[in-house]
Amino acid sequence: MAKRRKLLSRKLLSGKLLLDGPWRALPVLGVTQVLAWGSLIYPAVLIVPRIAAERGWSLSFAMAGYSAALLAGGLVAPLVGRTIDRRGGHGVMTAGALIGAAGLVGLTLAAHPVAYVAAWAVVGVAMAASLYESAFATLGRLFGAAARRPITLLTFVGGLASTVSWPATAALDAALGWRGCLLVYAALLAGVAAPLLALALPRRPADPVPAADSGLGSAPGSPTPAPVLPPRGRPFLLVMAGFAAYAFVPSALAAHFLAILQRGGLDPSTAVLVGMLFGPCQVLARVAEFAFAGRTHPLLLARFAFGLILAAFGLLAGAGLSVPAAALFYVMFGASNGLVTIARGTVPLALFGPSGFGVLVGRLAAPWLVMQAVAPLAMALVAERTSDAVALAVAAGCAGVALACFSVIRRPG
Structure with a gap:
């Protein structure tokens, strides 16, 4: 009987952790990673040629805007990581979703080449605050040395983003045009991803003792305390x-x-x-x-x-x-x-x-x-x-x- 009660308490604790504790980050980040990758990264290969054709730009210039986004993301990535360490991922990633929505709207309006590159730079800032790097940093802050399993689990869902995004982008482009497609993605980032990250992403780090008792943090993938190298x-x-x-x-x-x-x-x-x-x-x-x-x-x-x-x-x-x-x-x-x-x-x-x-x-x-x-x-x-x-x-x-x-x-x- 005592063993049965202990097993039941472990199951209840696991459920509580999944609903109320740091493990809630996984479904929240899973949904928002699919939205972020599916809105900011994967549509470019289909949408950029349409933008170039409509505006009379060369394809190389149009793709250079996307490269500018990646460069902008690289410049702000260290700041994003520092901010997540200090304040958590909920604020940074929420801002990333909203900035991404603004950048996509900017792309639909930018008729001048300079404005076009600037809009992509805004999207790049959103990439740094929205994609795997910021999600990994958030999980590291929440789970500490036991973050390996959450990181791996998150990549399962993130890997589905291209499978969802490319057909969705093609269908939206056919139905609404490339501008309508980007506006739908902007609405998803602002209306779905941002509220989820702001309201549902956990803010408190995991308690290592309950996590281990629940079996969620002590499974074979969880690291044990070990010596580490200086990060330099x-x-x-x-x-x-x-x-x-x-x-x-x-x-x-x-x-x-x-x-x-x-x-x-x-x-x-x-x-x-x-x-x-x-x-x-x-x-x-x-x-x-x-x-x-x-x-x-x-x-x-x-x-x-x-x-x-x-x-x-x-x-x-x-x-x-x-x-x-x-x-x-x-x-x-x-x-x-x-x-x-x-x-x-x-x-x-x-x-x-x-x-x-x-x-x-x-x-x-x-x-x-x-x-x-x-x-x-x-x-x-x-x-x-x-x-x-x-x-x-x-x-x-x-x-x-x-x-x-x-x-x-x-x-x-």
């Missing part, structure tokens, strides 16, 4: 350089790889079909990490992820741009990127600890976003002046730099 010097610079080098890869491939496949002989519909493997494989890799790799140090997972994408490039170089090779490449690329997304939150936590985690994530996010902004243009220049093979070799080289950086980092203790 050679280890921190290696982590920063490794993640920044890898950031080139998904940004460059997202902008150019489908076109490279088509120039290599795949018809457009087949190339798009193959590319659809990326999203599901990304989510499946995260599920596998959660289920089977909970006790594996995040540094080892990061090394595996970087090695996997390097192997994918090697496969492509050896087998050529055939349909099977391209499909297998996307499977490996998706799995690698899914693991790297988790590593961006869990590696800093494991190496440097939860103290000042928001500042840490913000400092690491700045070069990541800058590299994402530079990558599409750099990849295009290399492909135009040399060849697609050389451009892919450059991307592979960046993945190699990331692996090299993480290979020389030593775990504390």
